[in-house]
Every structure is written in C-alpha cells, then in structure tokens.
Amino acid sequence: xxxxxxxxxxxxxxxxxxxxxxxxxxxxxxxxxxxxxxxxxxxxxxxxxxxxxxxxxxxxxxxxxxxxxxxxxxxxxxxxxxxxxxxxxxxxxxxxxxxxxxxxxxxxxxxxxxxxxxxxxxxxxxxxxxxxxxxxxxxxxxxxxxxxxxxxxxxxxxxxxxxxxxxxxxxxxxxxxxxxxxxxxxxxxxxxxxxxxxxxxxxxxxxxxxxxxxxxxxxxxxxxxxxxxxxxxxxxxxxxxxxxxxxxxxxxxxxxxxxxxxxxxxxxxxx
Amino acid sequence: xxxxxxxxxxxxxxxxxxxxxxxxxxxxxxxxxxxxxxxxxxxxxxxxxxxxxxxxxxxxxxxxxxxxxxxxxxxxxxxxxxxxxxxxxxxxxxxxxxxxxxxxxxxxxxxxxxxxxxxxxxxxxxxxxxxxxxxxxxxxxxxxxxxxxxxxxxxxxxxxxxxxxxxxxxxxxxxxxxxxxxxxxxxxxxxxxxxxxxxxxxxxxxxxxxxxxxxxxxxxxxxxxxxxxxxxxxxxxxxxxxxxxxxxxxxxxx
Numbered sequence: 001x002x003x004x005x006x007x008x009x010x011x012x013x014x015x016x017x018x019x020x021x022x023x024x025x026x027x028x029x030x031x032x033x034x035x036x037x038x039x040x041x042x043x044x045x046x047x048x049x050x051x052x053x054x055x056x057x058x059x060x061x062x063x064x065x066x067x068x069x070x071x072x073x074x075x076x077x078x079x080x081x082x083x084x085x086x087x088x089x090x091x092x093x094x095x096x097x098x099x100x101x102x103x104x105x106x107x108x109x110x111x112x113x114x115x116x117x118x119x120x121x122x123x124x125x126x127x128x129x130x131x132x133x134x135x136x137x138x139x140x141x142x143x144x145x146x147x148x149x150x151x152x153x154x155x156x157x158x159x160x161x162x163x164x165x166x167x168x169x170x171x172x173x174x175x176x177x178x179x180x181x182x183x184x185x186x187x188x189x190x191x192x193x194x195x196x197x198x199x200x201x202x203x204x205x206x207x208x209x210x211x212x213x214x215x216x217x218x219x220x221x222x223x224x225x226x227x228x229x230x231x232x233x234x235x236x237x238x239x240x241x242x243x244x245x246x247x248x249x250x251x252x253x254x255x256x257x258x259x260x261x262x263x264x265x266x267x268x269x270x271x
Numbered sequence: 272x273x274x275x276x277x278x279x280x281x282x283x284x285x286x287x288x289x290x291x292x293x294x295x296x297x298x299x300x301x302x303x304x305x306x307x308x309x310x311x312x313x314x315x316x317x318x319x320x321x322x323x324x325x326x327x328x329x330x331x332x333x334x335x336x337x338x339x340x341x342x343x344x345x346x347x348x349x350x351x352x353x354x355x356x357x358x359x360x361x362x363x364x365x366x367x368x369x370x371x372x373x374x375x376x377x378x379x380x381x382x383x384x385x386x387x388x389x390x391x392x393x394x395x396x397x398x399x400x401x402x403x404x405x406x407x408x409x410x411x412x413x414x415x416x417x418x419x420x421x422x423x424x425x426x427x428x429x430x431x432x433x434x435x436x437x438x439x440x441x442x443x444x445x446x447x448x449x450x451x452x453x454x455x456x457x458x459x460x461x462x463x464x465x466x467x468x469x470x471x472x473x474x475x476x477x478x479x480x481x482x483x484x485x486x487x488x489x490x491x492x493x494x495x496x497x498x499x500x501x502x503x504x505x506x507x508x509x510x511x512x513x514x515x516x517x518x519x520x521x522x523x524x525x
Contacts, residue, residue, distance in 0.1 A: 058430055090431045096424055100447045100523045110432045112443070141523050161432070 006031035007069045007197050008088075008165055013054060014063030014222070015047075023222035024050055028064070030216060030225065032165065037191055037198045039212035041205065043254060047223040048201040049093070049169050055199070056090050056167055069164040069197075085114065088165040089158035093173055095150035097142040103153055104129065104138040110161040128156035131190055148179035155187070159194065168200045172207070184210055205250050209236060209243060217253040227253030311493035316500070319493035328482060333501065336468050336478035339395060340505075343402025343471070344464045350403070351410030351460075352453050358411075359418025360437075360445060372411075380405035381470045393475050401471035406460040413456020417449035451524060454517050461513055465506045 009032065015025040024047045032038060042048050053059045054066060069087045089110060097106045107125040116124070129135045132152040142150060151171055158166055172180040188211060191198055202208050208215045209231070217227040229246060237243060252258065276284070293313045299305040300312040311319070323329040358365040380401050391397035425444045429435055434443045472480030479498050486494035 056431060058427060086433060092424075092428070094424070096428045098425065098428075098444075098447065100450065102523075109443070113433050113439075143523070157432075 007034045008032045008055065009067050010051075010055065010064065011067075012064040013051075013061045013066060015050060015054060015059065016062045020062065023062075025054070025061075025224070026063075026222035027224050028218075032197055032199060034164075034197055035195055037200065037211060037213045039208035039215045040199060040201045040218055041208045041215050041250060041254070042203060042218035042223065044203050046218055046220075048203075048218055051218065051223075052090070052167050052169050052199065052201055056088060058090075085162040086110065087163060088167055089161050089163040091151075091154050091158045091166070091168040091171045093170040095147075095154040095171075097145075097150055097153055097157075099142050101142070102138065103134065103140050103142065103145070106142060106153055107156045107160050110157045114161070124160050124162075125156070128160040129153075131159060131193070132156045132186065146179075147175050148183060151175065151183060152186075155190070159190070159196075164197060166196045166198045168198065170201050170203070173202070173204075180207075187211065205247050205254075206238065208250070209246055210238065215250065217250060219254050219256055226256055229253075308490075309492070311496055315493050316497055319491075320497045323494065323497060329497075329501070332477070332479045332482045332498070333505070335395075335476075336472065336480065337505075339398040339402055339471055339476070339478055340464050340468055342395070342399040343467065344406055344460060346399065347403035347406025347464070348410050348457055348460050351407035352414040352456065354407075355411040355414025355416075355456075356418055356441075356445065356449065356453075359415045359449075360441065376408055380467050381473075384470065384474055387471075388474060395476065397474075398468075398471035398476040398478065402464055402467040405467040405470075406464050409460045409463050410453075410456045413459065414449065414453050417452025417456075418445055420452070421445060421448040451521055454520060458510065458513055458517065461509050462506055465502055465509075468502070 010028055010030045013025060013028040014023050016023045028051060040048050040051065050059065054061050055068060057066070057068060097103075098109065101109065104122070104125050107128055108121045111121045111124060126135060126138065129138055132155050134149060134152050134156065137145065137149065137153075142153070145153065154171065155168075158168075172183050175183065184207065187198075190196075200208075200211060213231055215229040215231065216225055217229075218224070219226040227250070229250065231246070296305075296310075297313045300307050300310055320329070354368075358368055383401055383404050387397040387400045391400055421444060425448060426435075426440055429440055429443050434440065468478065469480035469483065472478040473484060475481060479502055483495050483498045486492075486498070
C-alpha cells in the first residue's frame with residue numbers, strides 16, 4: 001500500500017440539526033494518518049462524540065466531506081467494508097454490551113455478517129479477549145463484570161473486526177482513576193502490538209498527553225478545531241517540564257486563547 | 272412487616288393456606304353454616320370426580336379443552352407478539368393501527384362469541400377464535416411495551432457494527448432485548464387462555480367449559496367445582512412447564 005494520503009479525512013465538515021440555523025460543528029478538517037494515535041480533546045458537550053459519529057458514518061454531515069478508511073486504502077466510502085473485516089470500529093463510553101450475550105458472544109458480535117465460520121469467529125473473539133486479558137471471562141454474563149472489565153470487552157469487540165481505524169469515545173471516562181490508568185497502559189500496549197490507527201476522544205488533558213502521538217483540540221460553539229499538538233515520545237513523562245508546558249498550551253487552546261507557545265512557563269518573568 | 276421467607280417456608284405456608292381454606296370450607300358445610308345445596312362439601316368432590324372419570328366425561332373434556340386452549344394460545348400468542356413487535360418497531364404502522372387498536376381492545380372475548388358461531392360454527396375453530404382473541408391483546412401489549420423500552424443506544428451499537436438494517440435491528444437487538452417482556456406476556460396469556468376456555472365453550476362446543484355449564488344447569492355444584500379445580504390444576508401445570516422454557520430463554524437474567 002502506498003502512503004499517498006491519509007487513512008481517513010474530514011474536510012470542512014459542518015453539522016446542524018435544524019437545517020442550518022445553528023451548527024454543532026463547523027469547518028472541521030482533520031486528517032488521520034496510518035499508525036497515528038490521535039487524541040480529540042475538548043470540553044464536555046462540545047461535540048467530540050458527535051464528530052466521532054460523523055466519521056463512523058452514524059450521522060450524516062450537513063456540510064463538507066467525510067472520507068473514512070477502506071480496506072484497500074482507496075478511500076471511496078466509509079462505513080462497513082466488504083470482506084472479513086470492518087474498516088473502522090467504535091468503542092463506546094458506556095461499553096454498551098448486550099446483557100443477553102455472554103462475554104465471548106458480545107465480542108463476536110462485531111464479526112457477525114462478515115461471512116466468517118462459527119469456528120473462525122470464536123477463535124478471533126478469543127484472541128481479542130486474550131489481548132485485553134479477559135480470556136478467562138469468556139463465558140460470563142456482562143452483569144457480572146466490573147466497569148473496567150466491561151470496557152475491556154468493548155475494546156475487544158472493536159479489535160475483533162480488525163479495523164484500520166479504531167474510534168474510542170471517552171472509553172475510560174467513567175472508570176475509577178486506578179482502573180483508568182491501568183487500562184490506558186494496556187491500550188498503549190495494544191496499540192503498539194496491533195499498529196492500529198486510533199482516534200481517542202477525551203476531555204482529560206493528562207489522558208490525552210499520556211496516550212496520543214498527536215492531540216487535536218475541538219472547542220468553541222459551533223465547535224471547530226482550535227489547536228493541534230504533535231508529541232514526541234520523550235515528552236510524555238508526567239510532571240516533566242515538557243508535560244506541564246504542553247498541558248498549559250492545551251488549556252489555552254481549549255479556552256480559545258492565543259497559544260502561549262513553546263516556552264515553558266518557568267522561564268517567563270513572572271515567577 | 273417485610274420478613275424475608277425462604278422458598279421452603281413460602282411453600283409450606285402456601286400449603287397451610289390451602290389446608291385452612293379447604294378445612295374451613297368443609298367445616299362450614301358440615302356445621303350448616305353454609306347450606307350444602309348451595310355449596311358442595313370438599314369431601315363430596317372426590318365422588319363427583321370419580322363419577323366423571325368413570326363416565327369418561329372428565330378425560331374427554333380435558334382433551335377437548337386442551338386442543339382449544341393450545342390452538343387458541345398458539346394463534347393468539349404468535350399473532351399478538353408479532354403485531355406488537357412490528358408496531359413497536361415501525362412508527363408508521365404503530366400510528367396507522369393506533370385507532371383500530373383503541374376501537375377493538377375493550378371488546379371482551381365473550382362479545383365475539385356470536386361472530387365465532389357465525390364465522391366458524393360450533394366447533395373447535397370457533398372456540399379457538401375466542402381464546403385467541405383474548406390472548407392476542409395481552410401479547411400485543413406486552414411485546415409492544417417491551418420493544419418500546421429497548422435501550423435506543425443498542426440500535427446505535429448495531430449500526431456501528433453493520434447491523435443497522437431493519438432485519439439487523441430486529442434479530443440482533445429487538446428480539447433478544449424484548450424477550451423478557453414478551454415472555455411475561457406469554458405467561459399472562461397462559462392464564463388468560465384458561466379463563467377464556469370457559470367463555471369459548473359456553474355456547475356448546477364440548478370441553479371443560481361446556482361440561483361446567485351442563486352441570487350448573489342441573490345444579491350439580493359438586494361437578495362444577497370439580498371442573499373449576501381441574502382448570503386450576505391445568506393452569507398450574509402449564510405455568511410450571513412454561514417456567515422451564517422461561518428460565519432457559521432468559522438465562523442471562525438469573
């Protein structure tokens with residue numbers, strides 16, 4: 001496959017639910033490149049999840065173009081792909097498991113309709129469960145799982161369709177800090193193992209800094225992209241000066257203030 | 272007072288309740304508190320039952336009624352649940368049928384008897400029709416309510432994983448998610464079905480209901496009570512058997 005273009009892209013996307021009187025999203029352009037881990041950062045209720053759904057093909061944009069990933073990378077349409085995988089998969093904030101299905105069958109749900117044999121589905125689902133460390137829970141009912149375990153199942157369900165693009169809608173937002181932190185570490189491990197392209201929605205600056213290779217800030221009303229930050233591997237140590245500098249810049253981007261720039265605040269004259 | 276009772280305690284108390292009920296009844300008749308011409312003593316029921324069995328009436332009535340019951344239940348449940356599911360899923364159909372539903376819903380099964388005779392005659396089909404109608408509405412409303420209470424976020428989940436079509440939503444979300452409600456409707460229908468058997472057979476189609484009517488016109492109250500108890504027993508049996516199906520289908524709720 002050539003690296004000719006981005007894996008998926010949004011061009012001047014706008015979304016309005018009242019025929020154009022008011023817009024939720026406006027002039028949103030975003031390119032996602034293969035292998036990236038992009039955090040979509042913004043305040044609660046700004047429209048991050050909505051943007052994710054537009055990219056997923058679950059809502060139609062009122063303006064602009066959405067080009068999702070396809071299997072051959074030709075970029076013709078978005079949504080479910082042909083063949084034995086799906087081009088993109090979504091992890092929900094609330095895990096959203098089907099209570100009437102066992103853990104294994106919840107994971108296998110994503111593959112239904114892909115023309116796989118029963119055995120193949122089972123094996124792929126088990127492999128995905130192994131990847132999130134829940135192989136032993138395959139036969140349990142979702143009711144019996146903790147919040148963290150439920151999210152792992154949601155991640156496994158998305159991974160099992162072998163998507164090019166993994167869309168995650170604040171997947172760890174409702175978890176306690178300890179569970180959240182360990183799931184973040186696991187997600188990074190899975191990302192490094194699978195080389196998936198990830199778009200991760202969050203309102204947590206530290207989470208975005210910890211996980212992403214690039215952070216895109218969505219802010220304002222109607223929401224648009226108000227800033228972007230490319231992160232190097234060595235700059236993500238929490239409590240490091242670089243980390244704090246980035247956090248300050250991101251806060252400014254969210255607030256719609258001018259970017260304080262690269263100079264760490266401890267070098268400024270104020271202190 | 273909300274003392275939790277163990278299942279065994281509940282069973283024992285319910286048995287005790289029955290003993291007190293029949294014991295009190297027997298005592299009331301024997302002491303003359305209740306005139307025996309009006310109410311048969313429980314002890315006289317045994318003989319009445321044996322007579323019915325020896326004449327072959329009891330077995331025949333059960334067989335006849337069971338066939339009305341089974342057919343009526345089958346048609347009423349399947350059609351009712353299907354219509355309810357479709358109305359719950361398709362707003363256009365729901366709105367279209369809303370007026371008709373309100374028109375027909377309050378009509379009791381008994382009121383359909385003249386039409387059952389006209390359309391089907393004094394036979395199994397006529398009785399089946401009357402039972403099916405009363406079972407239909409219970410299942411219709413149960414299925415309808417069950418579909419309407421399906422978590423809408425599950426539809427989004429289905430769409431996200433390529434099952435956003437009508438059939439995808441039906442099979443992946445609506446049927447399994449509404450199963451508890453549909454099963455509750457089926458179960459209520461099991462009871463309603465037996466109640467309707469009497470109405471369905473009132474006009475002369477042979478069965479338990481018809482036999483009860485014959486006995487009551489002869490003031491043979493003991494025979495009437497024998498068939499009342501027979502029906503209670505059959506209901507308990509069907510409900511018990513349905514419990515097994517329910518537990519299997521709704522394993523995830525346990």
